[in-house]
Amino acid sequence: MRGESMTQNDSSTQTIHDGGNDAPQPPQDSSARRPAFNMDDLPDLRDNAPDPDALRKAEFTTVYDIIDSLEEMITSAKGSMFSPSSVKIDRDDFLDKLEDLKTKLPVQLERASALMREAEGRLANANSQANVIISTAQARAANIIRDANERADYLASQEKVTEIARQKAKTMIDKAQAASDRLTSGADQYCIKIMNELHSQxxxxxxxxxxxxxxxxxxxxxxREELPHAEESDYPQD
Structure with missing residues (x-):
């Protein structure tokens, strides 16, 4: 409260000094005191709010309200005419709020620690699952790449075998064609020779x-010249 000091004015009011003399102030109505909350009646938001920021905000709402009410109590209190920085507040109300704050703050801190531990555990579990997923994906990718390389090598070898067979078939066909050409030419030459000999004969x-x-x-x-010919006289006469 930045150097504020509290001095007792009576059994129901408290004066806060920043400097200067006391000034009488009417006591605040204690009926405006904030009712206390039972922490067991507050809902546990850890299983209902997946957002960690919203979860922590909800867990600390009660403590924040107490601190805000204390601040509101100080800022809304009226100062004296001769010492504006010195104000009067309801001592019992202020002490009750402080006691409520001291009671609830450890519980809220413990809940915050539990939430932090749970969040850390979930984060560690998520990291572990992520590592497993990444490792599995990397292993599958490696298997796919290896299978693809093996398939490519197999296809390349098959293409090489096919090309070798094609070259061998071409060589065999060329040899057969050459042999056929030689045989045909020889047969033609032989026939020409035989026909020429036959023509000569x-x-x-x-x-x-x-x-x-x-x-x-x-x-x-x-x-015809040497054979004798029959004469007219050689024929019989009548």
Missing amino acids: LGKMTRDVEGGLNVLEEREAKA
């Missing part, structure tokens, strides 16, 4: 036949 035979025909024709002509 046929020419010789033709010449021989023609020579034989000429001899026969000459012999026939000569025989």
